[in-house]
Amino acid sequence: MATSPSTPTRARGRATKAKLMTAGVAVFSDKGFRAARVDDIVKRARISHGTFYLYFSSKDDLFEQLVAQVAEELKSLTESLPIIRQTQESRDGLEQWLVSFIELYSTYGPLIRSWTEAERGGVSTQEDVLGTVADALALKVKIRKRKDFDPRIASLALLAMVERVNYFSVTGQVDEEAENLSRTLADIMLDAFFA
Amino acid sequence: MATSPSTPTRARGRATKAKLMTAGVAVFSDKGFRAARVDDIVKRARISHGTFYLYFSSKDDLFEQLVAQVAEELKSLTESLPIIRQTQESRDGLEQWLVSFIELYSTYGPLIRSWTEAERGGVSTQEDVLGTVADALALKVKIRKRKDFDPRIASLALLAMVERVNYFSVTGQVDEEAENLSRTLADIMLDAFFA
Amino acid sequence: MATSPSTPTRARGRATKAKLMTAGVAVFSDKGFRAARVDDIVKRARISHGTFYLYFSSKDDLFEQLVAQVAEELKSLTESLPIIRQTQESRDGLEQWLVSFIELYSTYGPLIRSWTEAERGGVSTQEDVLGTVADALALKVKIRKRKDFDPRIASLALLAMVERVNYFSVTGQVDEEAENLSRTLADIMLDAFFA
Amino acid sequence: MATSPSTPTRARGRATKAKLMTAGVAVFSDKGFRAARVDDIVKRARISHGTFYLYFSSKDDLFEQLVAQVAEELKSLTESLPIIRQTQESRDGLEQWLVSFIELYSTYGPLIRSWTEAERGGVSTQEDVLGTVADALALKVKIRKRKDFDPRIASLALLAMVERVNYFSVTGQVDEEAENLSRTLADIMLDAFFA
DNA sequence: TATGAATGAGATTTCATTCAT
DNA sequence: AATGAATGAAATCTCATTCAT
Numbered sequence: 001m002a003t004s005p006s007t008p009t010r011a012r013g014r015a016t017k018a019k020l021m022t023a024g025v026a027v028f029s030d031k032g033f034r035a036a037r038v039d040d041i042v043k044r045a046r047i048s049h050g051t052f053y054l055y056f057s058s059k060d061d062l063f064e065q066l067v068a069q070v071a072e073e074l075k076s077l078t079e080s081l082p083i084i085r086q087t088q089e090s091r092d093g094l095e096q097w098l099v100s101f102i103e104l105y106s107t108y109g110p111l112i113r114s115w116t117e118a119e120r121g122g123v124s125t126q127e128d129v130l131g132t133v134a135d136a137l138a139l140k141v142k143i144r145k146r147k148d149f150d151p152r153i154a155s156l157a158l159l160a161m162v163e164r165v166n167y168f169s170v171t172g173q174v175d176e177e178a179e180n181l182s183r184t185l186a187d188i189m190l191d192a193f194f195a
Numbered sequence: 196m197a198t199s200p201s202t203p204t205r206a207r208g209r210a211t212k213a214k215l216m217t218a219g220v221a222v223f224s225d226k227g228f229r230a231a232r233v234d235d236i237v238k239r240a241r242i243s244h245g246t247f248y249l250y251f252s253s254k255d256d257l258f259e260q261l262v263a264q265v266a267e268e269l270k271s272l273t274e275s276l277p278i279i280r281q282t283q284e285s286r287d288g289l290e291q292w293l294v295s296f297i298e299l300y301s302t303y304g305p306l307i308r309s310w311t312e313a314e315r316g317g318v319s320t321q322e323d324v325l326g327t328v329a330d331a332l333a334l335k336v337k338i339r340k341r342k343d344f345d346p347r348i349a350s351l352a353l354l355a356m357v358e359r360v361n362y363f364s365v366t367g368q369v370d371e372e373a374e375n376l377s378r379t380l381a382d383i384m385l386d387a388f389f390a
Numbered sequence: 391m392a393t394s395p396s397t398p399t400r401a402r403g404r405a406t407k408a409k410l411m412t413a414g415v416a417v418f419s420d421k422g423f424r425a426a427r428v429d430d431i432v433k434r435a436r437i438s439h440g441t442f443y444l445y446f447s448s449k450d451d452l453f454e455q456l457v458a459q460v461a462e463e464l465k466s467l468t469e470s471l472p473i474i475r476q477t478q479e480s481r482d483g484l485e486q487w488l489v490s491f492i493e494l495y496s497t498y499g500p501l502i503r504s505w506t507e508a509e510r511g512g513v514s515t516q517e518d519v520l521g522t523v524a525d526a527l528a529l530k531v532k533i534r535k536r537k538d539f540d541p542r543i544a545s546l547a548l549l550a551m552v553e554r555v556n557y558f559s560v561t562g563q564v565d566e567e568a569e570n571l572s573r574t575l576a577d578i579m580l581d582a583f584f585a
Numbered sequence: 586m587a588t589s590p591s592t593p594t595r596a597r598g599r600a601t602k603a604k605l606m607t608a609g610v611a612v613f614s615d616k617g618f619r620a621a622r623v624d625d626i627v628k629r630a631r632i633s634h635g636t637f638y639l640y641f642s643s644k645d646d647l648f649e650q651l652v653a654q655v656a657e658e659l660k661s662l663t664e665s666l667p668i669i670r671q672t673q674e675s676r677d678g679l680e681q682w683l684v685s686f687i688e689l690y691s692t693y694g695p696l697i698r699s700w701t702e703a704e705r706g707g708v709s710t711q712e713d714v715l716g717t718v719a720d721a722l723a724l725k726v727k728i729r730k731r732k733d734f735d736p737r738i739a740s741l742a743l744l745a746m747v748e749r750v751n752y753f754s755v756t757g758q759v760d761e762e763a764e765n766l767s768r769t770l771a772d773i774m775l776d777a778f779f780a
Numbered sequence: 781t782a783t784g785a786a787t788g789a790g791a792t793t794t795c796a797t798t799c800a801t
Numbered sequence: 802a803a804t805g806a807a808t809g810a811a812a813t814c815t816c817a818t819t820c821a822t
Contacts, residue, residue: 008781010781012781013781016781016782032227032229034227034228034229034230035228035229037815037816037817038816038817038818039816039817047782047783048782048783048784049783049784049785049818050782050783050784050785050818050819050820051781051782051783052818053817053818053819054781054782058817058818059817059818130359131363153360153379154383156359156360156363157356157357157359157360157380157383158356160355160356160358160359160360161352161353161355161356161359162352163355163359164325164351164352164355164356164358164359165348165351165352165355168326168351181348184348184349185352188349188352188387191386191387192383192386192387203805203806204805205804205805205806207800207801207805207806207807208805208806208807211806211807232790232791232792233791233792233793234791234792242807243807243808243809244792244793244808244809245793245794245795245807245808245809245810246806246807246808247793248792248793248794248795249806249807252793253792253793254792398784398785399784400783400784400785402784402785402786402821402822403784403785403786406785406786422617422619423619423620424617424619424620425619427811427812427813428812428813428814429812429813437786438786438787438788439787439788439813439814440786440787440788440789440814440815440816441785441786441787442814443813443814443815443816444785444786447814448813448814449813449814520749521753543750543766543769544769544773546749546750546753547746547747547749547750547770547773548746550745550746550748550749550750551742551743551745551746551749552742553745553749554715554741554742554745554746554748554749555738555741555742555745558716558741574738575742578739578742578777581776581777582773582776582777593802595802597802598802601802601803622794622795622796623795623796623797624795624796632803632804633803633804633805634797634804634805634806635797635798635799635803635804635805635806636802636803636804637797638796638797638798639802639803643796643797644796644797
């Protein structure tokens with residue numbers, strides 16, 4: 001239908017749009033895509049109902065713009081992933097990277113979780129976030145082939161673990177300090193890869 | 196509001212209710228709680244609209260009854276979890292158990308994923324499925340204390356991994372045979388626990 | 391459930407809400423609470439269906455707000471009731487007051503009659519309109535104690551009579567001019583009180 | 586539509602029908618015609634849903650049969666009303682009659698109140714119960730014409746009073762013994778008629 | 781650029797009545 | 802004569818989007 005309205009040109013307009021996007025992350029995270037009401041978003045942004053459609057052509061449009069934003073940040077993140085070998089250096093590098101990963105997930109995790117739900121036409125599933133990162137990870141892990149599984153699955157498995165534990169950490173179902181978690185998880189990952 | 200209508204007394208009624216519950220699992224899994232239409236459910240069950248409300252007082256009610264059913268099955272599953280040691284026997288037992296776990300997830304996984312979305316009043320999140328099973332697993336794993344993490348987190352992490360990989364398997368983003376997966380995952384778990 | 395939506399801030403909104411309340415009185419009066427359709431109300435107000443729920447969270451909510459409005463007007467009415475003695479002055483004052491009472495009943499009588507029907511939880515019955523006014527009346531009537539009845543019952547009885555006759559007048563089962571009625575009723579009341 | 590099913594021929598059938606009518610009085614009285622659910626009625630009668638339609642072709646049909654029953658009893662009541670003059674004998678007779686009237690109202694009052702609500706096609710209003718009785722009463726009262734109102738209005742007014750007070754007595758908003766009430770009301774009536 | 785109000789398509793829910801046993 | 806189950810038309814309510822100012 002209507003294409004996304006043009007980007008606001010003045011400072012005030014940009015500020016309004018930013019407020020709406022921040023509110024969008026919060027509300028989509030809280031309630032999921034479907035349950036999120038445009039009303040919830042505009043209330044949280046303290047913006048009027050009509051103004052929303054000045055910046056986004058629809059609820060979908062807002063979601064897509066948020067996704068694009070996350071994708072952007074994810075891209076830089078995966079690109080910063082170091083080569084992983086069975087060395088102390090790698091361990092430190094991986095741990096460091098996991099801190100960033102977890103940080104990103106603290107902000108966007110629940111939003112990403114609502115990804116699937118928002119898919120319209122089956123497109124988004126393939127653009128799976130974890131899958132993408134896992135593929136990058138698999139390429140960086142210098143691991144010997146094991147007869148029973150390939151690195152891609154292992155990467156996916158381990159990232160899933162990271163994501164989930166972090167999710168529990170964010171929602172308070174597990175209370176460990178972030179720092180602690182990343183070390184623990186780095187340990188498990190390396191143990192698993194190089195068992 | 197209205198309380199859940201009484202259980203049907205005759206065979207025909209019980210069959211109808213069962214049909215509706217089966218259809219419910221399918222539709223909630225497909226679309227998530229919010230997007231699922233009562234209409235979708237009754238159409239799939241080939242039952243009239245009004246009949247739905249003969250057995251469930253609302254869409255919420257159906258969901259809650261499904262959750263209760265899953266919880267029940269999960270309970271038996273966790274109870275059947277064997278003690279896990281660093282032996283070949285344990286490996287086989289765990290692998291076997293994972294097959295059951297994965298099977299359960301094949302049926303109810305997507306439903307469980309729509310859990311959060313359906314929560315009304317924040318109750319459900321705490322009754323997290325994985326969390327519950329993870330706690331049971333932690334108790335069964337005979338593992339030496341590692342300085343940096345307790346078995347509960349490890350269990351949770353590993354189950355998260357299992358769940359996620361299985362989810363990818365179900366949705367076709369990873370294609371491995373179930374049998375293969377369970378062995379792979381059992382390997383990773385034991386490696387991680389007893390590294 | 392949902393709480394009553396907030397009051398409109400601008401003139402147009404207030405006008406719309408007023409239109410809906412006026413239509414509500416008419417429709418509830420015509421058909422009673424249960425038989426009244428939200429559809430009837432919005433059609434009469436020439437307002438769209440969705441707008442109704444912008445101002446009232448439900449049919450119940452509209453009814454409750456109308457009841458509150460009636461209660462408000464009744465309060466002023468009872469407060470304006472003069473002291474009643476066996477004098478010509480009192481007779482005139484009472485007659486005058488009855489005119490107001492009848493006028494109020496012409497507007498809200500049928501609505502008040504649908505009170506009982508709408509009661510949810512048995513609250514409304516006790517807040518009986520006539521009862522309230524009768525109590526006020528009993529306090530204002532300077533009457534000697536009669537051995538067989540107290541002023542409160544007499545007041546109630548007489549007001550009931552007034553209400554009913556007026557109702558018949560409104561529905562055309564009795565055709566007397568309003569002016570005529572109030573004099574007649576004032577006569578009967580004073581005769582009864584001071585017989 | 587369907588005409589009323591034929592009267593049951595056997596004892597069991599008659600008992601069932603009686604149970605349904607009793608339940609009908611109770612439920613219509615409690616909730617009014619519209620709000621009364623067939624379900625409420627059959628539950629109270631401890632009869633199955635389907636059986637209801639064995640005896641009554643519709644909810645309306647039940648109501649009409651109940652009305653007919655009340656009308657019957659009312660007819661005998663009005664016929665038993667004595668001539669009323671300004672004598673002690675008349676006072677006693679009227680009081681006695683009011684006892685019967687109140688008794689009838691204790692049973693059917695709330696049902697009669699739901700009369701108007703049930704009217705379909707404006708027929709019932711004219712068959713107003715009080716109106717009918719009032720007319721009978723007016724004929725029996727040997728009263729001199731007052732310049733300002735005719736006996737019919739006075740009768741109606743007074744009966745309305747009687748009905749209403751009795752209604753309050755039934756619902757517990759006034760607590761006087763029935764015996765007491767009838768004397769009080771007889772007093773007011775005669776005072777009013779023969780002031 | 782911003783807003784409060786209005787809209788209406790589409791969802792959920794109710795309940796008198798019919799059906800099969 | 803009795804029953805539990807099924808039906809579907811009609812009602813209530815929701816909410817993304819558009820409109821007028």
